[in-house]
Amino acid sequence: MRYVIAFLSPAGSTRKIGWAIKETLEELGRDFILTDLGRERNSLATIENFTGGDPFCLFIGTPVLRDLAAAPVMSLIGGLNSAPQSFAVPYCTWGGVASGIAIYQMAQALLEKGFLIPAAARVISSHSIMRNIDNPLGAGHPNEEDEEAVKGMARLVVEAIDSGDLRSLDLQALDYPNPELAAEMKKKLSAPVPVTPKTLDKELCTLCGVCASECPAGAIVLDPEPRFGGSCFDCLNCFCLCPEKAIKLPVSLEKMIEMIRNRSKTFNETPRTVVLSVLKHDAEPI
Ligand SMILES: Cc1cc2nc3c(=O)[nH]c(=O)nc-3n(C[C@H](O)[C@H](O)[C@H](O)COP(=O)(O)O)c2cc1C
Ligand code: SF4
Ligand code: SF4
Structure with missing residues (x-):
């Protein structure tokens, strides 16, 4: 075997x-x-x-x-x-x-x-x-x-x-x-949640390429600034790893963490x- x-x-x-x-x-x-x-x-x-x-x-x-x-x-x-x-x-x-x-x-x-x-x-x-x-x-x-x-x-x-x-x-x-x-949870299988929109703060981005090299889906192209492609499966690695915090989501990291902690209490x-x-x-x- x-x-x-x-x-x-x-x-x-x-x-x-x-x-x-x-x-x-x-x-x-x-x-x-x-x-x-x-x-x-x-x-x-x-x-x-x-x-x-x-x-x-x-x-x-x-x-x-x-x-x-x-x-x-x-x-x-x-x-x-x-x-x-x-x-x-x-x-x-x-x-x-x-x-x-x-x-x-x-x-x-x-x-x-x-x-x-x-x-x-x-x-x-x-x-x-x-x-x-x-x-x-x-x-x-x-x-x-x-x-x-x-x-x-x-x-x-x-x-x-x-x-x-x-x-x-x-x-x-x-x-x-x-x-x-x-x-x-199973409802999400038939009605998938859309991928979180990501925007780039061009003032902060140094074009270092970390986001592209750490994206496990190869979904980020540097052109020369990062562009997010269709194969993104929303793991948020790019957001978490950007050294300049140049990738923005609709919700701040602090708010997201608060929501996650609250959600964990619901499930217990x-x-x-x-x-x-x-x-x-x-x-x-x-
Ligand atoms: C976008 C996103 C969604 C997540 N959703 C859950 C979740 O629903 N429940 C949970 O317990 N952890 C959740 N996590 C935490 C991950 O499942 C956990 O940290 C996992 O070990 C990450 O695996 P990795 O280190 O191999 O990437 C989530 C993490 C991310 C980035
Ligand atoms: S990791 Fe951040 S600073 Fe580096 S290229 Fe990506 S968005 Fe720009
Ligand atoms: S969220 Fe994950 S899959 Fe999507 S672009 Fe960022 S690193 Fe790649």
């Missing part, structure tokens, strides 16, 4: 977890590739070349963005061929507001393609919009304990595949645990990492 680790990680937490899985596969001597969707432009071709149409096991990670999986991750899954006898382990990192329906969304698309889903994880992380302030939601995560939980999950998955275990989680097990809130979700698995029933309700 070949293994693929694929993730998108504008701010680095989802990558950290991807690398923890990589370490586990290395320790177990497995044949794998790792593809970072924000740094490679054709992860799908990389996966197809590596797997050559044979069954494989895909670890796939996304940050939770406004309750959902990141659009490029869903596009990657959409582009995969149907994969009977293949396995998938969706994971998300979330910033202490609500873990959302990202793993549900990924699992739905993966199950439709015939993947079996032996496990999945929601990993608590420092909130990326709060990366430059003291005491962000999810501060200090993912930490060693979170990484160990994911590594343990990866080991169990490999063991199960080796032993021919074909059990899979069903979609319901991966849904947001509160049905009312889950239904609310315990900020912890949860591994869901058919292999070992260690999931606890949120």
Whole structure:
């Protein structure tokens, strides 16, 4: 069995977890590739070349963005061929507001393609919009304990595949645990929220190019000042990383942080990492 680790990680937490899985596969001597969707432009071709149409096991990670999986991750899954006898382990990192329906969304698309889903994880992380302030939601995560939980999950998955275990989680097990809130979140799937308009303060912009080089979608062209293109999936990396604060949104960062903190109180979700698995029933309700 070949293994693929694929993730998108504008701010680095989802990558950290991807690398923890990589370490586990290395320790177990497995044949794998790792593809970072924000740094490679054709992860799908990389996966197809590596797997050559044979069954494989895909670890796939996304940050939770406004309750959902990141659009490029869903596009990657959409582009995969149907994969009977293949396995998938969706994971998300979330910033202490609500873990959302990202793993549900990924699992739905993966199950439709015939993947079996032996496990999945929601990993608590420092909130990326709060990366430059003291005491962000999810501060200090993912930490060693979170990484160990994911590594343990990866080991169990490999063991199960080796032993021919074909059990899979069903979609319901991966849904947001509160049905009312889950239904609310799912409305966004049929009526997507428009991308936040971004404007440039030309007086402040020094044309340094940080925004363009750090955009995981390659959506910013320097012409010579930054222009925002259609592939933007609204991760706000450019806004957070601009050293001059030259990228403006309709809401200030301070206001946004206040709204995020208020929203986290509404959900009141315990900020912890949860591994869901058919292999070992260690999931606890949120
Ligand atoms: C635009 C945006 C929306 C977000 N929405 C949520 C959310 O709905 N719930 C949550 O808990 N965290 C949310 N976060 C925080 C991220 O999910 C979290 O920080 C994640 O670990 C980021 O992953 P990365 O470091 O790989 O980019 C959001 C972050 C951004 C930038
Ligand atoms: S990061 Fe900021 S200052 Fe640099 S090019 Fe982009 S908008 Fe301009
Ligand atoms: S343009 Fe900005 S918000 Fe859009 S994908 Fe790129 S970095 Fe993220």
